[in-house]
Amino acid sequence: MSAGSAEELKDPEVHKICFIFPNGDKYEGECTRISSGIFERNGSGVHTTPNGITYIGAWKDDKMNGIGRLTHFSGAVYEGEFKDNMYHGMGTYTFPNGAKYTGSFVENRVEGKGEYTDIRGLEWSGTFHYTAAPGLKLKLQM
Incomplete structure (x- = not known):
């Protein structure tokens, strides 16, 4: 077993971003850059859609994971635990x-x-x- 370098043991740097997807969805919150160079939603953030769906909460591996609140355009609301969206x-x-x-x-x-x-x-x-x-x-x- 070899000791990892400081670079290997370091947690990924957290970035705060505001990103608008091609479909008009918007994400404001925390993300990290994965090894391929792509940014993934990780941490806390807000995702909104043009048709009125809003998610406020935790993200992991670019998916709703953890505690959050999802408000649907119909007025329905879910508050609680999420796993893989x-x-x-x-x-x-x-x-x-x-x-x-x-x-x-x-x-x-x-x-x-x-x-x-x-x-x-x-x-x-x-x-x-x-x-x-x-x-x-x-x-x-x-």
Whole structure:
């Protein structure tokens, strides 16, 4: 085992950039230069699209990875954990109509324990599996 040079052990230099993509998307935030010389989004930043989608949060390997907030043009909002551009981990998804799900996500799907608040404000809890929620229970406020 040989000791690496100081250059090999050094963390990549973080740059702050503002970049507009050919499709009109805009990224403002941190990035690093990879070995091929290309810049990748790494660190924290804001990505916006011309049609009204905004992501504010953590980036790793040029993808949404870590904690962030994604606002859709429909008014829907997801706040929580991301992995490789997907909702993955714990998070809260608020629908445009005001209904809300808080719980576990696996690759953009609700999966596992969570709570759902419907448009009337009624709170439901249980185990969710994509579009099904067997054994869902209404939480009574007494």
